Amino acid sequence: MIINDKRLRIIVGHYGSGKTEFSVNYAIKLAEKGKKVALGDLDIVNLYFRSREKTEELKKLGVKVISSSIKGSGVDIPAISAEIITPMQDKTYEAVLDVGGDPAGARTLGRYFQYFVEGQYDMFFVLNANRPETQTVAKSIEYMKKIEYTARAKVTGIINNTHMLKSTTIDDVLMGQELVEKISEKTDIPVKYVVALEDVARELPSNLEGEIFPIKLYMREEWMV
Amino acid sequence: MAKVLMKGNEAIGAAAMEAGCKYFFGYPITPQSELPEYMSRELPKAGGIFLQAESELAAINMVYGAAGSGVRVMTSSSSPGISLKQEGISYIAGAELPCLIVNIMRGGPGLGSIQPSQTDYFQATRGGGNGDYRLVVLAPANVQELVDLIIEGFDIADQYRNPVMILGDGMIGQMMEPVEFKAPKKRELPEKDWATTGTGGKRKPNIINSLYLQPEDLEEHNIRLQQKYNDIKKNEIKVESYNLEEADVVIAAYGTTSRIAKTAISQLEKEGYKVGLIRPITLWPYPYDEFEKINDNCKGILTVEMNSGQMLDDVKIAVKGKYPVYFHSRTGGMIPTPNEIIEKVKKIYGGEI
Numbered sequence: 066m067i068i069n070d071k072r073l074r075i076i077v078g079h080y081g082s083g084k085t086e087f088s089v090n091y092a093i094k095l096a097e098k099g100k101k102v103a104l105g106d107l108d109i110v111n112l113y114f115r116s117r118e119k120t121e122e123l124k125k126l127g128v129k130v131i132s133s134s135i136k137g138s139g140v141d142i143p144a145i146s147a148e149i150i151t152p153m154q155d156k157t158y159e160a161v162l163d164v165g166g167d168p169a170g171a172r173t174l175g176r177y178f179q180y181f182v183e184g185q186y187d188m189f190f191v192l193n194a195n196r197p198e199t200q201t202v203a204k205s206i207e208y209m210k211k212i213e214y215t216a217r218a219k220v221t222g223i224i225n226n227t228h229m230l231k232s233t234t235i236d237d238v239l240m241g242q243e244l245v246e247k248i249s250e251k252t253d254i255p256v257k258y259v260v261a262l263e264d265v266a267r268e269l270p271s272n273l274e275g276e277i278f279p280i281k282l283y284m285r286e287e288w289m290v
Numbered sequence: 291m292a293k294v295l296m297k298g299n300e301a302i303g304a305a306a307m308e309a310g311c312k313y314f315f316g317y318p319i320t321p322q323s324e325l326p327e328y329m330s331r332e333l334p335k336a337g338g339i340f341l342q343a344e345s346e347l348a349a350i351n352m353v354y355g356a357a358g359s360g361v362r363v364m365t366s367s368s369s370p371g372i373s374l375k376q377e378g379i380s381y382i383a384g385a386e387l388p389c390l391i392v393n394i395m396r397g398g399p400g401l402g403s404i405q406p407s408q409t410d411y412f413q414a415t416r417g418g419g420n421g422d423y424r425l426v427v428l429a430p431a432n433v434q435e436l437v438d439l440i441i442e443g444f445d446i447a448d449q450y451r452n453p454v455m456i457l458g459d460g461m462i463g464q465m466m467e468p469v470e471f472k473a474p475k476k477r478e479l480p481e482k483d484w485a486t487t488g489t490g491g492k493r494k495p496n497i498i499n500s501l502y503l504q505p506e507d508l509e510e511h512n513i514r515l516q517q518k519y520n521d522i523k524k525n526e527i528k529v530e531s532y533n534l535e536e537a538d539v540v541i542a543a544y545g546t547t548s549r550i551a552k553t554a555i556s557q558l559e560k561e562g563y564k565v566g567l568i569r570p571i572t573l574w575p576y577p578y579d580e581f582e583k584i585n586d587n588c589k590g591i592l593t594v595e596m597n598s599g600q601m602l603d604d605v606k607i608a609v610k611g612k613y614p615v616y617f618h619s620r621t622g623g624m625i626p627t628p629n630e631i632i633e634k635v636k637k638i639y640g641g642e643i
Contacts, residue, residue, distance in 0.1 A: 081296075112404055113461070114464065138405060139397075139404050139623060193295065195293070197296065227294065229293070229468055230467065251604055271330060288434070288549050288552070289465065289555055
């Protein structure tokens with residue numbers, strides 16, 4: 066259950082693993098449970114498909130998006146609003162931090178080190194086994210370790226987000242599941258969620274490690290595959 | 291190799307390496323920086339060279355040098371950076387060297403923005419540099435096609451000793467899609483006996499040059515270049531078209547906008563409208579003849595672009611006044627929506643424009 070996760074959730078992973086789509090869905094689900102939710106868009110390495118693009122839509126759904134203090138989707142500046150501190154300090158907030166991809170993207174987290182007290186945050190590592198860089202146990206663990214090192218925080222849960230966009234099949238999810246369960250066994254980090262489009266999620270077997278997490282695609286336009 | 295998910299910019303790098311490209315010279319600029327980043331990481335592992343030049347001018351001239359030695363070489367940039375490269379591109383075309391130039395377009399003019407656009411159509415197809423030269427310009431509409439065109443583009447460049455440009459918009463570079471790597475259709479590629487690889491004391495030196503001291507010689511060179519361009523026009527046109535025999539309105543679009551047009555067309559078909567599509571894949575040479583296939587009763591051609599009307603000129607040349615030509619666009623990094631296109635098509639149907 067997402068409400069049982071720690072109040073401060075940090076979403077990291079390889080770039081293109083689907084962190085933003087997961088973060089947006091997660092934040093909306095929290096808001097649907099009546100929580101006061103802030104989604105921190107900490108992505109300063111990628112300039113397209115960031116959660117800040119959906120600020121207005123998310124506001125209507127009860128999620129406050131905090132990103133750069135300099136408005137404009139064409140702003141190519143590594144700036145993050147100081148307001149991001151609010152949900153870290155104010156315990157009435159449920160916080161989701163959507164972090165930029167790769168160790169380079171995770172570098173922004175170093176600044177907030179003091180708020181990442183062991184036992185008081187969750188850091189979820191989102192993995193898509195259809196991405197070339199995270200197809201084996203060894204390479205995925207290496208990625209995870211590099212991100213942990215840069216972030217100065219520990220991964221507390223693995224998210225199987227293996228997909229092929231709108232043409233994702235059960236086989237994609239199960240292929241990724243095999244990988245994350247092996248990573249979990251090797252690292253002792255639990256598989257927290259198994260992410261899939263709603264139609265696919267309904268068909269998944271119930272014996273998977275981790276909770277099934279159906280999502281909608283908020284970031285893909287209707288003309289995209 | 292099974293299908294994997296790749297971002298357009300990464301896929302360009304992977305495809306170039308698949309095609310045997312060992313050299314990359316460039317300078318970072320959004321929205322294509324993932325490409326030099328990928329090359330800086332992957333090329334050295336494959337025994338190649340990645341070099342971040344001090345400027346775009348330096349980068350394109352490094353490409354000139356490397357191409358002159360006969361190796362497969364690539365550079366990439368986005369709109370303002372490609373403008374800086376124009377002098378070198380003209381020299382490369384003049385010296386007849388094969389290379390691949392990638393332009394992941396952003397909004398302009400000037401520094402413009404980092405969001406997607408198609409505003410460099412004129413620059414790519416009419417020549418941003420000086421002189422009577424042509425680039426082969428390929429416009430992919432999805433990441434798979436991007437990969438295929440990069441791999442084939444290197445072959446086209448080698449076959450004709452001509453620079454090839456991949457013209458994609460920021461969306462193609464940034465979008466994540468499934469791809470697989472396939473070998474292109476086999477071409478008979480000529481020996482690179484012109485390359486400056488050292489004479490070994492056995493032959494006269496090869497000279498790579500675009501300067502001619504005798505006007506007679508330069509005229510002869512230009513006539514030969516034009517003959518080559520005519521061969522390319524004859525052999526290399528690529529276009530996708532749909533329902534030209536039945537359509538009451540035909541949409542002309544390339545790259546990302548062609549995909550939005552397709553979404554609009556399938557929605558319009560559900561409502562009973564007959565709409566066709568011409569999607570040029572080569573922007574030069576342009577598929578003018580494809581427009582001849584449009585039925586006589588067609589009410590008009592709707593060109594959709596993310597600029598203020600650039601391919602529009604080629605569409606007008608192609609239809610020779612036979613059909614009215616309409617235009618829909620968004621600029622500045624804005625992307626047209628399927629609904630906007632649907633409305634415009636309905637207006638053409640209703641004779642409202």
